[in-house]
Amino acid sequence: MNSLHDLLAIRRSIRQYKNEPLTPEEVKTILEAGLLSPTGKNCRAWHFIAVDNPEMLQRLSECKASGAGPVARCALAVVVAVDITASTTWVEDASIAAAYMMLQARDLGIGSCWIEVNARLAADGTPAEDIVSELLGLPEQIQPLCIVTFGYPDEDRKPQNTDKLLWERVHLGTFRPEQC
Protein backbone atom coordinates (compact mmCIF):
# COMPACT_ATOMS: atom_id res chain seq x y z
CA MET A 1 0.00 0.00 0.00
CA ASN A 2 1.22 3.52 -0.86
CA SER A 3 1.39 6.33 1.66
CA LEU A 4 -1.15 9.02 0.83
CA HIS A 5 1.67 11.42 -0.05
CA ASP A 6 3.23 8.93 -2.48
CA LEU A 7 -0.19 8.36 -4.00
CA LEU A 8 -0.65 12.10 -4.62
CA ALA A 9 2.64 12.21 -6.55
CA ILE A 10 2.17 9.04 -8.60
CA ARG A 11 -1.43 9.69 -9.63
CA ARG A 12 -1.37 11.02 -13.17
CA SER A 13 -4.12 11.26 -15.74
CA ILE A 14 -4.30 7.98 -17.64
CA ARG A 15 -6.06 8.17 -20.99
CA GLN A 16 -5.09 4.83 -22.56
CA TYR A 17 -6.55 1.67 -21.08
CA LYS A 18 -6.21 -2.07 -21.52
CA ASN A 19 -9.27 -3.78 -22.93
CA GLU A 20 -10.04 -5.55 -19.63
CA PRO A 21 -12.96 -5.06 -17.29
CA LEU A 22 -12.43 -4.08 -13.66
CA THR A 23 -13.50 -6.60 -11.04
CA PRO A 24 -16.80 -6.01 -9.21
CA GLU A 25 -14.79 -5.54 -5.98
CA GLU A 26 -12.65 -2.84 -7.59
CA VAL A 27 -15.73 -1.05 -8.90
CA LYS A 28 -17.35 -1.21 -5.47
CA THR A 29 -14.22 0.10 -3.74
CA ILE A 30 -13.98 3.05 -6.16
CA LEU A 31 -17.65 3.94 -5.72
CA GLU A 32 -17.33 3.58 -1.96
CA ALA A 33 -14.54 6.18 -2.03
CA GLY A 34 -16.99 8.59 -3.66
CA LEU A 35 -19.60 7.86 -1.02
CA LEU A 36 -17.00 8.49 1.70
CA SER A 37 -16.23 11.99 0.43
CA PRO A 38 -17.24 15.03 2.47
CA THR A 39 -19.99 17.43 1.32
CA GLY A 40 -21.14 20.90 2.35
CA LYS A 41 -23.59 20.64 5.25
CA ASN A 42 -23.21 16.87 4.88
CA CYS A 43 -25.93 17.01 2.21
CA ARG A 44 -24.50 14.04 0.26
CA ALA A 45 -26.63 15.06 -2.72
CA TRP A 46 -24.36 13.46 -5.30
CA HIS A 47 -25.29 10.66 -7.68
CA PHE A 48 -22.70 8.37 -9.27
CA ILE A 49 -23.78 6.78 -12.52
CA ALA A 50 -21.46 3.87 -13.29
CA VAL A 51 -21.33 2.97 -16.98
CA ASP A 52 -19.49 0.05 -18.58
CA ASN A 53 -21.62 -0.53 -21.66
CA PRO A 54 -19.33 0.13 -24.67
CA GLU A 55 -22.11 1.64 -26.76
CA MET A 56 -23.06 4.08 -24.00
CA LEU A 57 -19.39 4.88 -23.37
CA GLN A 58 -18.99 5.73 -27.06
CA ARG A 59 -22.03 8.02 -26.97
CA LEU A 60 -20.86 9.72 -23.78
CA SER A 61 -17.45 10.30 -25.37
CA GLU A 62 -19.17 12.45 -27.98
CA CYS A 63 -20.70 14.80 -25.40
CA LYS A 64 -18.12 17.47 -26.15
CA ALA A 65 -16.09 18.53 -29.16
CA SER A 66 -12.73 17.44 -27.74
CA GLY A 67 -11.10 15.99 -24.66
CA ALA A 68 -13.56 13.17 -23.98
CA GLY A 69 -11.81 10.44 -25.99
CA PRO A 70 -10.84 8.40 -22.89
CA VAL A 71 -14.55 7.75 -22.21
CA ALA A 72 -14.76 5.57 -25.33
CA ARG A 73 -11.65 3.58 -24.32
CA CYS A 74 -12.15 3.05 -20.58
CA ALA A 75 -13.47 0.00 -18.76
CA LEU A 76 -15.69 2.06 -16.49
CA ALA A 77 -16.91 5.64 -16.50
CA VAL A 78 -18.52 7.23 -13.48
CA VAL A 79 -20.62 10.29 -14.18
CA VAL A 80 -20.54 12.48 -11.09
CA ALA A 81 -23.74 14.49 -10.74
CA VAL A 82 -25.36 16.42 -7.90
CA ASP A 83 -28.90 17.47 -7.02
CA ILE A 84 -28.42 21.23 -7.28
CA THR A 85 -31.64 21.87 -5.34
CA ALA A 86 -30.18 20.02 -2.36
CA SER A 87 -26.64 21.40 -2.35
CA THR A 88 -25.32 24.97 -2.42
CA THR A 89 -21.83 23.52 -2.85
CA TRP A 90 -22.54 21.13 -5.69
CA VAL A 91 -19.39 21.82 -7.70
CA GLU A 92 -17.21 21.34 -4.64
CA ASP A 93 -19.10 18.22 -3.53
CA ALA A 94 -18.81 16.59 -6.95
CA SER A 95 -15.16 17.61 -7.32
CA ILE A 96 -14.10 16.11 -4.02
CA ALA A 97 -15.98 12.88 -4.76
CA ALA A 98 -14.29 12.62 -8.17
CA ALA A 99 -10.86 13.22 -6.65
CA TYR A 100 -11.44 10.63 -3.93
CA MET A 101 -12.42 8.02 -6.53
CA MET A 102 -9.37 8.83 -8.67
CA LEU A 103 -7.01 8.45 -5.73
CA GLN A 104 -8.73 5.25 -4.64
CA ALA A 105 -8.37 3.88 -8.16
CA ARG A 106 -4.66 4.69 -8.25
CA ASP A 107 -4.20 2.90 -4.95
CA LEU A 108 -5.68 -0.19 -6.64
CA GLY A 109 -3.31 0.23 -9.64
CA ILE A 110 -6.16 1.51 -11.81
CA GLY A 111 -5.72 4.56 -14.03
CA SER A 112 -8.26 7.36 -14.25
CA CYS A 113 -8.91 10.68 -15.93
CA TRP A 114 -11.26 13.56 -15.14
CA ILE A 115 -13.38 14.53 -18.16
CA GLU A 116 -15.04 17.89 -17.67
CA VAL A 117 -18.71 18.14 -18.66
CA ASN A 118 -19.84 21.32 -16.91
CA ALA A 119 -20.00 24.31 -19.30
CA ARG A 120 -18.47 22.35 -22.19
CA LEU A 121 -20.01 22.11 -25.67
CA ALA A 122 -20.46 19.34 -28.21
CA ALA A 123 -19.29 19.81 -31.80
CA ASP A 124 -22.74 21.18 -32.78
CA GLY A 125 -22.80 23.64 -29.85
CA THR A 126 -25.13 21.61 -27.62
CA PRO A 127 -24.14 21.87 -23.94
CA ALA A 128 -22.33 18.68 -22.91
CA GLU A 129 -24.39 18.43 -19.73
CA ASP A 130 -27.60 18.29 -21.80
CA ILE A 131 -26.24 15.39 -23.84
CA VAL A 132 -25.07 13.47 -20.76
CA SER A 133 -28.36 14.12 -18.96
CA GLU A 134 -30.39 12.95 -21.95
CA LEU A 135 -28.30 9.80 -22.46
CA LEU A 136 -28.53 8.79 -18.79
CA GLY A 137 -32.06 10.02 -18.08
CA LEU A 138 -31.00 12.48 -15.40
CA PRO A 139 -33.83 14.60 -13.96
CA GLU A 140 -33.46 18.36 -14.52
CA GLN A 141 -32.18 19.12 -11.01
CA ILE A 142 -29.43 16.48 -11.19
CA GLN A 143 -26.51 18.30 -12.78
CA PRO A 144 -23.51 16.36 -14.12
CA LEU A 145 -20.13 17.96 -13.37
CA CYS A 146 -17.73 15.47 -14.88
CA ILE A 147 -17.15 11.95 -16.07
CA VAL A 148 -14.30 10.04 -14.44
CA THR A 149 -12.84 7.28 -16.59
CA PHE A 150 -11.20 4.19 -15.11
CA GLY A 151 -9.23 1.25 -16.49
CA TYR A 152 -6.01 -0.69 -16.23
CA PRO A 153 -3.30 1.64 -17.57
CA ASP A 154 -1.99 1.07 -21.07
CA GLU A 155 0.52 3.93 -20.88
CA ASP A 156 3.34 4.84 -18.52
CA ARG A 157 3.20 8.20 -16.79
CA LYS A 158 6.01 9.47 -14.60
CA PRO A 159 5.16 10.62 -11.08
CA GLN A 160 5.11 14.37 -10.54
CA ASN A 161 8.56 15.80 -9.91
CA THR A 162 8.43 17.22 -6.39
CA ASP A 163 11.51 19.35 -7.22
CA LYS A 164 9.37 21.29 -9.72
CA LEU A 165 6.39 22.13 -7.54
CA LEU A 166 5.24 25.77 -7.67
CA TRP A 167 6.29 26.76 -4.17
CA GLU A 168 6.17 30.43 -5.34
CA ARG A 169 2.38 30.04 -5.24
CA VAL A 170 2.55 29.47 -1.51
CA HIS A 171 2.46 32.67 0.52
CA LEU A 172 3.34 32.78 4.16
CA GLY A 173 1.39 35.23 6.32
CA THR A 174 0.26 37.62 3.55
CA PHE A 175 0.01 37.47 -0.25
CA ARG A 176 3.33 38.49 -1.81
CA PRO A 177 2.86 39.43 -5.49
CA GLU A 178 6.61 39.51 -6.15
CA GLN A 179 6.49 35.74 -5.73
CA CYS A 180 4.17 35.31 -8.74
Ligand SMILES: Cc1cc2nc3c(=O)[nH]c(=O)nc-3n(C[C@H](O)[C@H](O)[C@H](O)COP(=O)(O)O)c2cc1C
Ligand atom coordinates in the same frame (compact mmCIF):
# COMPACT_ATOMS: atom_id res chain seq x y z
C1 LIG B 1 -11.31 20.25 -13.58
C2 LIG B 1 -10.53 19.36 -14.51
C3 LIG B 1 -10.97 19.16 -15.80
C4 LIG B 1 -10.29 18.30 -16.66
N1 LIG B 1 -10.83 18.02 -17.89
C5 LIG B 1 -10.21 17.12 -18.69
C6 LIG B 1 -10.82 16.71 -19.90
O1 LIG B 1 -11.92 17.13 -20.25
N2 LIG B 1 -10.16 15.80 -20.68
C7 LIG B 1 -8.94 15.27 -20.31
O2 LIG B 1 -8.40 14.45 -21.07
N3 LIG B 1 -8.34 15.63 -19.15
C8 LIG B 1 -8.95 16.52 -18.32
N4 LIG B 1 -8.40 16.84 -17.10
C9 LIG B 1 -7.10 16.28 -16.71
C10 LIG B 1 -6.01 17.36 -16.72
O3 LIG B 1 -5.66 17.67 -18.05
C11 LIG B 1 -4.78 16.83 -15.91
O4 LIG B 1 -5.18 16.55 -14.59
C12 LIG B 1 -3.67 17.85 -15.88
O5 LIG B 1 -3.13 18.04 -17.18
C13 LIG B 1 -2.53 17.39 -14.96
O6 LIG B 1 -2.02 16.13 -15.37
P1 LIG B 1 -2.00 14.87 -14.39
O7 LIG B 1 -3.42 14.62 -13.95
O8 LIG B 1 -1.42 13.75 -15.20
O9 LIG B 1 -1.12 15.21 -13.21
C14 LIG B 1 -9.08 17.67 -16.22
C15 LIG B 1 -8.64 17.88 -14.92
C16 LIG B 1 -9.35 18.69 -14.07
C17 LIG B 1 -8.89 18.83 -12.64
